[in-house]
Amino acid sequence: MRIPGPFRVLVVLLLVVLSWLVGSALFGGESGSPLINFFTGKRGASVEPTSAETRPRKYKCGLSAPCPPKHLAFRLVSGAANVIGPKICLEDKILVSSVMNNVGRGLNIALVNGVTGELMESKSFDMWAGDITVLLKFLRVLHEGTLVLVASWDDAATKMDDEARRLFEELGSSVAKKLAFRDTWVFVGAKGIENKTPFEQLMKNNKNTNKYEGWPESLEMDGCIPLRPPGARPLEQEGV
Template identity: 35%
Template structure:
């Protein structure tokens, strides 16, 4: 995808770089706009951005701490509040699994996640979902990387992961 092709294709990239060091927060670029630390809308836990698919504009962002507090219910409500024909971008920072409850897992699975039940303490996880329509078959939607002291170069913190690609301009 080239930036000049935005009339036909919508560039999409998720880039959660937190694994390089604990203080680095996840970031997402959509139409070259940053959703992340600079806009103050990410923190420890599961970070979610809801985007209007027709316009590419951010509808809402929220982060849900899954290490402290009972935030699974509010996260489930946030996911369910996303309007039809929207994209949901989800990415973890630090811990996204310790207090992740069944209702939230089911809500994320309903959007097509195959990895939400595989998430462990400090797993890097990124997920792109479409609500109210289907994304084309060839689009990469989800990645997970687990914390492993023996394999990861960042003292047990998993390496950064990224989902990127192009999706058609209008929902199918």
């Protein structure tokens, strides 16, 4: 039986369209084509933002917003239990970390020039079995305006005496008197600060609330530290 002419034309057209659709699917034709969408039931394709567009932008030391001019971006991370060491970042430079192999049990301290923002010295002090006089000598000779960044690890207070607590209070600490065995502490102070620092966090060691067995959770703190006025003389450290 012969197929009527008009019907043959319709069959040919359908074969052409189907061949084109198959070819587009196999060879990467545009999925957003109106014709394909018509046959597949899809609506017009929307342009999805790339991962770079959706990912929040990070600034120095991972801050979510940039610091104002003449301010230093910082991030402090205390150690976790006695396993993961602390980290101190300033202006996108890692001053203290396990990777740099310059951390230790107790108090990890970085001294920074309050005028230039340059690292002066970093050191760790064992507050479980160390000699407290080493820490006292370190703190007694600080010059006016020196920034002091502290991140604890494991135990920050067993060897702490009244003088050490007083010296940290003079640097702006509000919690130095309360610091106890295995408390977690992060702190940014300065020699000669007039008021208590806004950059300090303390997590008490409490067996009922500890995240780790025998230790509270790690603390993380970031922010922007104002530099000293331009006319202030550069700082130096002596006798450490």
